Amino acid sequence: MNRNSLRYSIAFLLFLCLCVAGFLAGYRAGYPNGYASGKAKRQAEEPYPEVYQIGDLIRATGDGTHKNGDPLDYQSLLEATRASVFPTEWQDLGGRCSMAPVPSLESLVVNATSGVHDRIQAFFGDLSSVKRAVAESKEEQESMQRARDEWLSGVLEPVSKSLGKELKLIEAGIDLVGSWDVQQTTPDGSVTSLRYTFVDTDTVRIPSPDDAGKSMETWYFISAGSVVVAGKAYLAATTADDNLVLIPNNDPQTFLVASQANDEP
Incomplete structure (x- = not known):
C-alpha cells in the first residue's frame, strides 16, 4: 500500500468517526427534546372520551379457564x-387521563388525549404485548395481596392471641350507631375505660384528648376491614360475641375492645 492510499484511508476513517459522533450527539440532543415536546403537547391538549370494546380482548388474554357467564377480569387489563x-x-400518578370499565357492555371508557388514545389502540392491537402485560399485572396483584395478607396476619394474630378470641374483619356496611364501652389496652398491659358514642353514620362522640372527663364530637368513616376516626386509621374486626376490636395501624400493640352499651346513645 502506497502512502497516498494510506493517507486517504486514514482520512476516510476520521470522516466516518466524525459522522458517527455527530449522529450520536444529535440523537442525544434530539431525543430528550422530542420527548419533552411530545409530553408538552399531550399536557396542553384536553382529554376526550373514547369507548373501546374489550370483552374479546380480555378473553383472549386470559389463562383459558374462562367460561361463559364468568365475570371478566377488567382490573388486570386496566392495570x-x-x-x-x-x-x-393517568390520574393515579397525577395525570389527567382516566378510564373506567362498563361491564354491561364489555367496554372500556377512556378519557385521554389523542396521543394516549393512539398508544392504547396500538397496545390493544398487539395481543402478545397485552398478554405479557396482563400476566405481569396479575403477578403484581397477587404479590401485593400476599404481602397484605401477611401484614394483616402479623397485626391480627397477636391481638387475637391476647384476647383468646378469633377476629373477623368488619364489612363496609356494618352499623355502629349507639354507645360503646371501650377498653383500651396498652403494651404494658394497662387498661383504660372509655366511652364512644356513634351518633349517626358519620359522627362519633369520643373523650377529649385534652381532658378525658369531657367528650368531643368528630367524624368517622367505615370501609371493609377498617374504621377511621378523626383521621386515625384502625384495623377493625369483630369477635364471636359481637365485640368490636380496633387496632391502630401505626401502633397495633395499643388496641381497643368495644362492647355495645345497654343504654341509648
Missing part, C-alpha cells in the same frame, strides 16, 4: 394499560 401506556398521564 396493564396504565403500566404500558404513558404511566404518568
